[in-house]
């Protein structure tokens with residue numbers, strides 16, 4: 729009897745200590761969520777622009793957004809911000825959100841946690857120096873997500889933002905194709921990917937000049953990511 733009691737007690741203690749251990753491991757492994765879209769009750773859509781700020785392309789995008797009174801989010805590269813601080817300030821002064829697209833457009837498939845952290849934090853610091861605050865959103869170059877990235881973003885308390893609607897405007901996609909794709913089955917909380925880097929993109933502007941008013945006519949509202957996540 730006595731032996732049986734101790735055996736049961738030992739099993740109980742063993743199980744409890746394992747559970748605690750697992751919980752401890754889980755809580756020290758803070759990971760952040762990856763968003764491809766964000767389902768909202770309101771008919772909100774999020775336009776996002778990567779690879780800027782660019783001296784020529786970004787102001788063109790800004791005037792188009794202004795024409796339709798639309799807010800968007802710009803995922804900027806640190807190495808571009810270095811030379812285009814005034815353009816970045818202009819984006820912010822017009823009420824748009826800023827996100828972090830790393831300091832350089834690197835492929836993080838094999839990057840260590842330390843390398844990823846440096847690439848994000850150096851850009852955060854630079855952006856903060858120019859506009860006064862750090863961004864809350866990260867978009868990894870090429871949309872590559874790794875466990876190391878999720879861990880770093882969890883530690884930095886930043887959301888990883890991908891997209892569920894890719895214009896492929898960087899690839900010289902004809903504007904008719906971009907328009908057809910973006911107008912097909914729009915849904916609340918869609919996140920749309922465009923570019924405003926130096927290598928772009930007449931089709932970006934000509935397609936958006938049709939896409940934005942067409943979706944506004946269907947009662948959709950284009951909002952920054954902050955407004956999307958606050959809704």
Ligand SMILES: [Zn+2]
Pocket residue numbers: 778779829833869870
């Ligand atoms: Zn990019």
